[in-house]
């Protein structure tokens with residue numbers, strides 16, 4: 001692996017407020033109390049910009065998960081508990097308040113997120129934090145709109161009989177939620193918002209790399225008035241705490257975001273009690289630029305951002321860039337220029353546009369792919385190296401001349417690495433785009449609106465962006481086809497996955 005040793009990182013300062021939260025001893029939130037792990041053990045949390053230890057979090061394990069599930073179960077199973085007697089309107093107001101409190105603490109949350117994950121604080125301020133608040137605000141409105149139907153029934157074997165039949169939507173029960181490290185606060189919001197709007201109880205396990213903002217969010221939930229035991233947060237390893245949660249017999253559903261590999265393990269673990277499972281998994285999303293794109297300069301900027309946003313650590317990153325032959329050279333040059341201009345640095349520096357990767361493990365994974373691409377014979381147009389020897393920085397990387405069977409084309413890298421390839425016609429590019437085990441997202445750039453619609457309809461992906469990329473909204477469902485997952489996050493679609501339908505039939 002080549003290392004650019006000229007790369008230097010500036011000194012940055014942590015604000016007193018964020019430092020005060022980091023200095024606080026971290027505990028799990030179980031039944032409304034902040035408690036150490038049952039074993040008393042903890043694990044180190046790293047600053048990816050320099051590899052230093054910034055905090056310790058409790059190493060929760062099966063015993064802690066048992067306690068958290070029991071707390072959630074106790075609330076859910078008690079019809080006289082305040083969580084279950086609360087009116088939908090009161091529940092909506094409480095969820096709205098969570099959104100407000102996130103905004104009240106936006107700067108602190110953005111700063112902690114940046115220190116823990118490595119992402120630029122400026123990005124966390126305009127994206128992660130406001131999107132998280134908006135998710136709670138959006139879901140708050142749904143609390144009063146979880147409705148069933150009245151259904152006219154015929155019953156052929158009961159001639160002349162009269163019935164009144166209707167459906168209600170009820171919470172699924174105790175939900176285990178396991179989230180990744182790429183958008184720690186936002187992924188917690190995506191999971192908690194709909195679970196609370198529909199009246200469920202939750203045990204949340206954040207990623208071991210980034211447990212900090214979920215714990216701060218736990219404080220915010222308490223401040224908003226979420227009753228004890230409704231949301232429990234257990235930090236710990238996936239193999240221990242995560243696995244115990246996925247397998248737990250008293251958990252009614254597990255909602256997971258992360259790798260496809262672990263997603264398959266979740267499905268197996270869930271088989272014991274046949275708990276419901278929703279999965280938001282990986283991707284290898286095609287981003288297709290037609291030669292008739294409206295504005296080439298904006299398209300190039302959009303395609304660069306499609307892969308380089310959040311350092312490529314996005315499940316929907318536009319990592320396969322397909323460009324119509326006539327403009328291929330120009331686009332490749334443009335993306336390479338854009339990659340070279342990105343200012344890398346620690347997330348807390350004001351001018352940082354791209355921070356470090358999240359962990360040492362991810363650094364190895366991404367640089368292994370960079371090496372694999374070069375060894376397989378792809379041309380590295382720009383990037384392809386680690387930056388500096390401190391922290392987990394890599395250069396934004398563009399490959400070309402790759403064959404479709406190379407690992408850099410087929411596998412999710414989860415780093416700032418894009419592979420460009422030319423195409424000649426629509427049929428060819430639809431087939432190549434769909435030639436993936438994944439089906440999370442896709443991009444199309446053209447001013448021919450009929451072609452855009454025809455192509456979008458044929459792409460096997462849960463989201464298709466046309467003349468834009470990475471556009472997220474609380475109202476817009478997000479999730480994958482094929483091995484990119486089961487179910488959808490956000491929008492009203494997610495509410496179906498956090499409710500059971502009960503059919504009630506009354507003989508009149």
Ligand code: NAP
Nearest residue numbers: 179180206207208237238242243258259262281282315414
């Ligand atoms: P991961 O291993 O799938 O982790 C995601 C979550 O699952 C984490 O909370 C993790 O805990 C937990 N987990 C791990 N093993 C588990 C198990 N056996 N049972 C239950 N839970 C378990 O993902 P990762 O290691 O963070 O990253 C690896 C790859 O996953 C990435 O390179 C990328 O391809 C993909 N990924 C996808 C997304 C997405 O948004 N779709 C996000 C992140 C990563 P620990 O943190 O303790 O391992």
Ligand code: MG
Nearest residue numbers: 207208209238
């Ligand atoms: Mg992991």
